[in-house]
Amino acid sequence: MKFHSTQSYVAPEDLTQAVNAAVRLERPLLVKGEPGTGKTELARQVAASLGLPIVEWVVKSTTRAQQGLYDYDAVSRLRDSQLGDPRVNDVRNYIRKGKLWQAFEADTKVVLLIDEIDKADIEFPNDLLQELDRMEFHVYETGETIRARHRPVIVITSNNEKDLPDAFLRRCFFHFIRFPDADTMRAIVDVHFPGIKQGLVAAALAEFYGLREVSGLRKKPSTSEMLDWLKLLLAEDAAPGSLRAEGAALPRLHGALLKNEQDVALIERAAMMARGRR
Template sequence: MKFTSTDRYIAPEDLTVAVNAAVTLQRPLLVKGEPGTGKTELAREVATALNLPILEWHVKSTTRAQQGLYEYDAVSRLRDSQLGDARVHDVKNYIRKGKLWQAFEAESRVVLLIDEIDKADIEFPNDLLQELDRMEFHVYETGETIRATHRPVVIITSNNEKELPDAFLRRCFFHFIRFPDAETLRAIVRVHFPAIKETLLSTALTQFFEIRDMPGIKKKPSTSEALDWLKLLLAEDLTAEDLARDKVALPRLHGALLKNEQDVHLFERLAFMARSGR
């Protein structure tokens, strides 16, 4: 079974090609793109399309690669030894399995999402090179080697906040999710809001792309923010005419689109200049 667009997720052709190529090559798929372009949701939709379970490992700035394999809880073992607990005689009682271990020992193939890998330390990707390449790792406390029973479909996301090591990139199939064009974004909106009126959708998307293309804007609104904004417009029962009246003012409910004071001030200055020039 191959991945394609679903009734819940619009995937451009180049993205479906990338997903299916990574699955065929059995290499991790590294997906980059600006925040809010659906990278995390892609992994979930791939799992649904391929009818596979999904394991999600959300990386933080404090996350270590070892946590994806396993962690040895020496403190709990010491405490139990002091209490005379018989569990201390079996070190396996103090091994906590990470997401990679869970994926490797799963009874069937799974999708493994390693989300926002660029949040972690620069050495994080390098520390996973061998494990992702060979699909095995060694547990020093027990002396056993854990090998993948079924090679998982690995999807790794990055917001492109820092460069990833070349050695890591060589082991991945890479795809950059470009921001959707107007027609693709229109199709995405229709998936989420099938009953939206065409006049409102056209006017809203025109304003949305004008904001994204505004010179000097610091944080361009994303796809997810466009959907949030449209959801609010529908909840407030606003019309295309209501939006059209905002051409020389901040857009309605702009807090869903403009996420810092610099961009709000920029828009206010441009709106003031537009009003003054009338």
């Protein structure tokens, strides 16, 4: 199995090599990069490229590692026992399978996405070490051991909000997705908007990368926001020369690119100071 770019996803050579190395090593692929660089979409495209189903586990601040294995609903079982429900005689009726369990028991190899692992508690990655290493876990309520029928391709994403434990990092193949350069971004745009006028793309890229180069931005516009902006420009049939009004500090429809008032004010101040120096 080899991953490669798909019709809807442009994968640079270093990213392609990282995915294929993780598949060969049978190690989780830990992917970092600034938000909007396509980390989550990568897992979906790996599944599409390899022809595999995908199981997605979206991690939140309240997520516990145990939830990836299973949840035992003791409260419901107690309530049903008080009501005389015969289901209480089988504890399996109160066990909800987690995403790891679903991936382990799948009839075919799957891609398992553990998305934004750094949102959870710092102990979360360590709590999964044994399960990801051995590809099995024990269900204490039933006494059974769940083993993976097929070792899944595991993609783990992180926005670098927290440092991950060294023991966890040792078990992963790591790749940092660099922000696309202009040529790569042009290829991404062509995939999403076939036949788009290249004059509009050139003008939009100039505006986009100009915003990203402004020093002090709290949130630089991302790839996904660039694509949203282009979608709006195409809907309005915008001409390349109309993306910024004469003397304007900000490009047309800048709300697709800039997402907080501090960044808008920063760019407006920078433009005002530049005009004052002329």
